[in-house]
Amino acid sequence: MLWTDILVEALGWIGSVLIVGAYALNIQGKLRADQPLYIWSNMIGGIFFVVNTIAHKAYPSALVNVIWVAIAVYSILKTKRAS
Numbered sequence: 001m002l003w004t005d006i007l008v009e010a011l012g013w014i015g016s017v018l019i020v021g022a023y024a025l026n027i028q029g030k031l032r033a034d035q036p037l038y039i040w041s042n043m044i045g046g047i048f049f050v051v052n053t054i055a056h057k058a059y060p061s062a063l064v065n066v067i068w069v070a071i072a073v074y075s076i077l078k079t080k081r082a083s
Contacts, residue, residue, distance in 0.1 A: 009052070011048040011049075012049065012052030015044070016049075018041040018042070018045030019049070022037070025038070034075075034079070039075045042068065042072045046069040046072060049062075050065045050066055
């Protein structure tokens with residue numbers, strides 16, 4: 001296994017932990033959806049998923065994750081404008 005393969009898989013797993021972890025904390029009431037940690041976890045996790053899904057040629061999943069990242073970026077920009 002090449003180091004790039006290991007990196008792609010690691011990014012996929014880290015992305016999973018970031019997104020599911022943020023969601024779990026949100027459901028438990030420990031992290032609000034408008035908090036920076038929630039938004040950034042979703043954005044970074046989504047970026048990692050994009051890398052992983054493109055590497056695996058899972059283009060429909062890659063598109064969903066690009067949209068996921070775009071929503072997070074929009075939320076970050078909206079939050080910055082409000083402050």
